[in-house]
Amino acid sequence: KLRHQAGTTDYYYLFIFWCSCRVHYLSLLRFVSAELTRGYFLEHNEAKYTERRERVYTCLRIPKELEKLMLFGFFLCLDAFLYVFxxxxxxxxxxxIRLLTLPCCRLSGSRLLQPAQVCDVLKGFIMVLCYSMMHYVDYSMMYHLIRGQSVIKLYIIYNMLEMADRLFSSFGQDILDALYWTATEPKERKRAHIGVIPHFLMAVLYVFLHAILIMVQATTLNVAFNSHNKSLLTIMMSNNFVEIKGSVFKKFEKNNLFQMSNSDIKERFTNYVLLLIVCLRNMEQFSWNPDHLWVLCPDVCMVIASEIAVDVVKHAFITKFNDIPADVYGEYRASLAFDLVSSRQKNAYTDYSDSVSRRMGFIPLPLALLLIRVVTSSVKIQGALSFICVILFYLGMITLKVLNSIVLLGKSCVYVKEANMEEKLFQSPPSTVPSRESSRAHRSKHTHEPAGESVEEGMLASIISQPTHQPECTASKLPTSESDQFLTTPDESEEKVLIQDGTELIHRAPKKDLLEIDRFTICGNRID
Known part of the structure; x- marks a missing residue:
């Protein structure tokens, strides 16, 4: 009887265990069935998924919009570069000719040369003096000196040269602008400078040193092309991909991206000229054998392709992480086009090549000087036929320059019209330097006005349209432009500038308009 009761208890526990297993089995089947048939509706969070889709579309549009900007900027740099030649x-x-013939018949009180002609003569003298100085630099000795260095040392040298090139560009245009203004400043104005000759010597020294720096860059690139295992060229190309790491995961504003785009345009054009110099030097060493050109083509294409790929990836992820639309590149293109259109006006205050230098940091004089030095040393001109070829080549360059300028001007007018920026071409900027009394009265006047009006007035001040030349009797008038102040540090609310001849402060709105941003303007406490 006890045995029968024990068996019944065992069956009972087995039955309970079987039921629990069946329940768990049914729960498992129900869970698996729910996982297989579970549904959800993306439309419940429509805004989120629409935003994600737009980000994908933006990334897909970036290469096209970026390359349109790069192509337009490349031809702008080419136009300024061809202008020098x-x-x-x-x-x-x-x-x-005017300087030699005008003293015989000039009127009293008239200028010997117009300000633009003075600047052109200064540029010509700078090029001639620096070209004569470049003959004392031995390219072959520099090549073998660099070739004897280790790969890692050359990689470090190349990075240092890139940084030095940016520093030279930032300070070099200031030196040239100071020379131009010192040479063309009205004579009646109180002199507050060291004189034209010291400024001219500083400009000559700058252009010469910058040309030497670019020559070292070209020589290092030439060594990388001629190395047997191409290890140096690979390391130099990988340096471009390191640039992605340093830029993608940082916060960028619209103005910062504009500066980076200008820098990429200038860097790409400079690299193309450096590749041209490398090809010329290599073709000279192989007696201009056309077969050797096909040997250089793979390396040249690899460098260009890596540069384009890095720029596309960098800009695509910067716009993605900072929620910047792809249409912003159209605004950048319109800003560059505005510089070109305004430089063709009668009231232009600067040459277009100088405008490109300020906007992009591209100074064509040192690069053109180096190219002239390389071409004259690589190409031997002998006989009348060679001179005829040189003349025809020069006429072809003039034709290319004129054709490029016409096409660029037409495209620029279209871009400016599409951006609704025509009215800014006819705005009258402030043409006088405010005195202490006028600035004090101006400041007291604006203390009773709304803050929005002062900001709007600062935004309306165009950097391009400048007053036409005034007679020398109005020497107190001085053209001013906010874009000429290359290094400005705007505060979050407003900027304060200390006047040297007084203790008063002038409050200025920070630069937010793209027309007021050049390559070396600090935007958000950084220069990209």
């Missing part, structure tokens, strides 16, 4: 010598020749 084509129109600048002719303008210098016309200015010298």
């Amino acid at each position: 084509t129109l600048l010598p002719l303008r210098v020749l016309l200015a010298l």
